[in-house]
C-alpha cells in the first residue's frame with residue numbers, strides 16, 4: 648500500500664477559449680519524494696498545479712489523493728484533505744505579521760467556528776493556543792523567530808518567499824505544491840530555499856511537487872521530473888534520464904530559437 652502514489656493525476660485537460668493549456672496529462676506522485684514539473688514558458692505547469700489545488704476545474708480527467716477522488720473539490724477542501732500550495736506571486740497579507748499570516752494559513756485546521764467560539768469560549772481559546780504553538784514551531788523551523796512580529800511588507804523578497812512556505816506548512820500538508828519558490832531570488836536565497844525544501848521533505852515527511860525554472864536546483868533536489876511542453880507531457884523519469892532526453896532538449900532549444908527569432 649505504501650508503494651501506491653500519494654497523488655494520481657489522470658488524463659487532465661484544460662482549455663481557455665481557443666488555448667489548450669493542458670492536454671491529456673497524467674502523472675503519479677510517489678509518496679515521500681520531491682517531484683519537479685518543468686517545461687518552457689506557457690507549457691501548462693501552473694495550470695496543472697491550479698487544477699490539482701482546486702483553483703481551476705479540469706475539462707476532463709481526474710485527480711486522486713490517497714485513493715480519494717478530489718477532482719471537483721474547492722481549494723479550501725483540497726487544503727483540508729492535505730494538499731497545500733504556494734503561489735508564483737507571493738500571496739501574503741502584507742499588513743499582517745509573519746505569525747498572523749501563518750495563523751491564517753492554519754484556518755483550514757481550525758474546528759471552532761465563530762458561533763462555537765461564543766458558546767464554548769474556553770474550548771476555542773485552548774484550540775487557539777494549540778494553533779499558535781504549531782505556527783511558532785514552523786517559525787522556528789524556518790528560522791524566522793526574530794521577524795515573527797513584523798508585517799510581511801517589511802521583509803526582503805527572499806524572506807517573504809520563506810513566509811509563504813511557512814503559510815503553506817501551517818496547513819500541515821501531506822503534499823506541498825510549490826510554484827516557482829525560487830523565482831526572482833539571488834543565488835544565496837535560492838540555496839537557502841532549496842535547503843528548506845529538502846528539510847520539509849526529509850524531516851517533516853512532506854511529499855513535494857515543485858515547479859521551478861532553475862535547472863541546477865531541479866536536478867539537485869528532485870527524485871523525479873516530469874516535463875511539459877505546449878500542454879503535453881513529453882518526458883518523465885529521474886533527473887539524469889530527463890536531462891538526456893532529446894525531446895526535452897528540443898523543447899528547450901525550440902523555445903530559445905523562437906525567442907531569438909531564429
Ligand SMILES: Nc1ncnc2c1ncn2[C@@H]1O[C@H](COP(=O)(O)OP(=O)(O)OP(=O)(O)O)[C@@H](O)[C@H]1O
Pocket residue numbers: 663666667668686687688689690691692693694695
Ligand atoms: N486563466 C487563464 N486564462 C487564459 N489563459 C490561460 C489562463 N491560465 C493559463 N492560460 C494559458 O495557458 C497556457 C499555459 O499557461 P501556464 O501558466 O499554465 O504555463 P506555465 O508552464 O506555468 O508557464 P510559466 O513558466 O510562464 O509560468 C498559456 O498559453 C497561458 O496563456
